[in-house]
Amino acid sequence: MRGFTHLSLALRNHSSYSKLLLLSSVSTGGLLVYAESHIEGGKQVVEENQSVSEKKRVVVLGTGWAGTSFLKDLDISSYDVQVVSPRNYFAFTPLLPSVTCGTVEARSIVEPVRNIIKKRSGEIQFCEAECLKIDPENNKVFCRSGINDNLVGHNDFSLQYDYLVIAVGAQVNTFNTPGVMEHCHFLKEVEDAQRIRRTVIDCFEKAVIPGQTEEERRTNLHFVIVGGGPTGVEFAAELHDFVHEDLVKIYPSVKDFVKITLVQSGDHILNTFDERISSFAEQKFQRDGIEVLTGCRVISVSDHSINTKVKSTGEHVEVPYGMVVWSTGVGTRPFVKDFMEQIGQGKRRVLAADEWLRVKGCSNVYTLGDCATVDQRQVMEDISVIFKAADKDDSGTLTIEEFRDVLEDIIIRYPQVELYLKSKHLLEATDLLRDSEGNEREEVDIEGFKLALSHVDSQMKSLPATAQVAAQQGTYLARCFNRWEQCKSNPEGPRRFKGSGRHEFLPFRYRHLGQFAPLGGEQAAAELPGDWVSMGHSTQWLWYSIYASKQVSWRTRYLVVSDWVRRFIFGRDSSRI
Numbered sequence: 400m401r402g403f404t405h406l407s408l409a410l411r412n413h414s415s416y417s418k419l420l421l422l423s424s425v426s427t428g429g430l431l432v433y434a435e436s437h438i439e440g441g442k443q444v445v446e447e448n449q450s451v452s453e454k455k456r457v458v459v460l461g462t463g464w465a466g467t468s469f470l471k472d473l474d475i476s477s478y479d480v481q482v483v484s485p486r487n488y489f490a491f492t493p494l495l496p497s498v499t500c501g502t503v504e505a506r507s508i509v510e511p512v513r514n515i516i517k518k519r520s521g522e523i524q525f526c527e528a529e530c531l532k533i534d535p536e537n538n539k540v541f542c543r544s545g546i547n548d549n550l551v552g553h554n555d556f557s558l559q560y561d562y563l564v565i566a567v568g569a570q571v572n573t574f575n576t577p578g579v580m581e582h583c584h585f586l587k588e589v590e591d592a593q594r595i596r597r598t599v600i601d602c603f604e605k606a607v608i609p610g611q612t613e614e615e616r617r618t619n620l621h622f623v624i625v626g627g628g629p630t631g632v633e634f635a636a637e638l639h640d641f642v643h644e645d646l647v648k649i650y651p652s653v654k655d656f657v658k659i660t661l662v663q664s665g666d667h668i669l670n671t672f673d674e675r676i677s678s679f680a681e682q683k684f685q686r687d688g689i690e691v692l693t694g695c696r697v698i699s700v701s702d703h704s705i706n707t708k709v710k711s712t713g714e715h716v717e718v719p720y721g722m723v724v725w726s727t728g729v730g731t732r733p734f735v736k737d738f739m740e741q742i743g744q745g746k747r748r749v750l751a752a753d754e755w756l757r758v759k760g761c762s763n764v765y766t767l768g769d770c771a772t773v774d775q776r777q778v779m780e781d782i783s784v785i786f787k788a789a790d791k792d793d794s795g796t797l798t799i800e801e802f803r804d805v806l807e808d809i810i811i812r813y814p815q816v817e818l819y820l821k822s823k824h825l826l827e828a829t830d831l832l833r834d835s836e837g838n839e840r841e842e843v844d845i846e847g848f849k850l851a852l853s854h855v856d857s858q859m860k861s862l863p864a865t866a867q868v869a870a871q872q873g874t875y876l877a878r879c880f881n882r883w884e885q886c887k888s889n890p891e892g893p894r895r896f897k898g899s900g901r902h903e904f905l906p907f908r909y910r911h912l913g914q915f916a917p918l919g920g921e922q923a924a925a926e927l928p929g930d931w932v933s934m935g936h937s938t939q940w941l942w943y944s945i946y947a948s949k950q951v952s953w954r955t956r957y958l959v960v961s962d963w964v965r966r967f968i969f970g971r972d973s974s975r976i
Contacts, residue, residue, distance in 0.1 A: 468873025627663030636919030
């Protein structure tokens with residue numbers, strides 16, 4: 400018999416406590432579902448524990464770049480996977496600035512999560528909810544659904560896990576600047592882009608109402624962007640094109656009152672890019688009439704003006720605005736901060752993970768993307784252990800042959816060694832052991848070995864909070880999970896200098912594939928591997944092709960390209976919808 404062969408149901412009701420036990424056996428194996436609910440603070444909390452054969456339970460928090468990449472590449476035949484996210488879609492966030500001005504429609508850059516996680520080898524469960532708390536001691540996460548409370552059912556629930564993957568991204572970092580949360584727009588989510596689009600149209604509609612003074616019109620049509628990073632620069636460029644290519648044609652009476660200002664605390668915009676790109680962007684914005692205020696820090700934001708401080712003079716300047724967009728970095732989400740307190744990372748700004756993306760202090764919790772930073776272990780922390788492992792004859796010195804024998808393991812375990820060799824244009828790692836005159840030494844003692852590797856750790860840098868990093872981390876962790884059992888029996892990772900044997904996996908290594916900065920007017924700048932910098936119209940077409948190819952599905956790829964074509968033919972839509 401292929402259906403249920405046995406069913407036992409026990410139910411006990413009480414005013415504050417109830418349990419439900421469902422036991423069934425099917426032809427393919429046993430299934431045990433145990434649901435428990437109790438009253439907490441006047442609300443009923445439902446807890447679920449599921450055990451399907453011997454599968455490990457993996458809970459994934461978030462459906463952004465990191466979480467989606469992990470789920471797409473994960474072989475779920477060995478895992479029972481549960482995904483929790485407050486949004487039931489994946490958004491192609493690099494195109495959010497395009498959504499703000501109608502160059503691309505919001506629906507064109509999103510793909511339903513359930514379409515992405517469909518797997519032939521099994522099923523991934525998805526819950527549209529927000530994580531409230533992580534309990535690492537009991538391997539449990541507590542969540543709350545944001546779906547309308549008027550619907551039947553409970554909003555609070557908890558999930559048990561064997562492995563937890565935190566990929567919730569980050570929230571906007573306001574640096575505790577007064578008035579930012581109350582008066583500024585942000586550009587982190589699709590809803591933010593849609594809100595900005597409506598506000599831009601509102602500013603123009605308000606400016607053409609009869610009876611407005613010139614000063615009121617100038618204030619309403621002054622758009623301020625705080626933050627000169629890639630997001631702020633791209634939005635400023637998109638807004639400029641939207642205004643001068645579309646809006647001035649339908650609001651001709653106020654075209655002379657429009658002003659766009661970019662406020663940057665640093666000395667240059669796009670300071671994470673090559674200096675040539677930063678200079679090119681500033682010169683183009685100057686030609687386009689976009690005012691760039693560098694060396695200015697925002698002190699506070701009121702309902703119609705921002706207070707800035709000029710670093711060079713200390714002068715305070717009031718800048719009136721009609722709309723202000725805040726784009727100055729990322730911060731940690733509240734429940735992640737609470738989790739950090741529990742595991743002894745309360746003094747850190749960001750959740751710390753080791754080079755295997757495992758949260759420091761938790762053996763079964765992993766973290767990906769913008770919500771965490773990877774702390775690559777320094778060579779100098781283990782320098783004495785490395786020297787002892789390489790010195791096989793215990794002579795107190797290393798020969799070139801002994802150094803070569805351990806060199807490959809050092810490069811794998813400490814990726815910064817390879818980066819240092821490239822930065823110094825050294826052909827071989829043994830060149831590190833040359834003396835001050837450039838002569839190759841036959842052997843080196845511990846002090847000479849320390850001196851040779853003393854500058855290697857200078858190559859260690861924090862990974863940027865970009866979609867590219869998050870996607871690569873998700874793919875890496877999925878491959879680790881897929882090869883878990885195989886690597887336990889036959890470790891393929893680098894040598895353990897502290898102890899015997901080898902690590903199960905290779906450390907995560909980020910491969911930078913380049914970055915783009917669209918600058919408006921069908922011009923863009925690109926910084927690509929090999930120190931290749933490209934700027935101009937041809938780079939914009941390269942941007943179009945790469946961003947189209949990186950879409951998560953053929954549906955979104957078609958929609959995005961269709962939106963670009965529509966914009967070229969008909970212009971951008973100026974309706975408030």
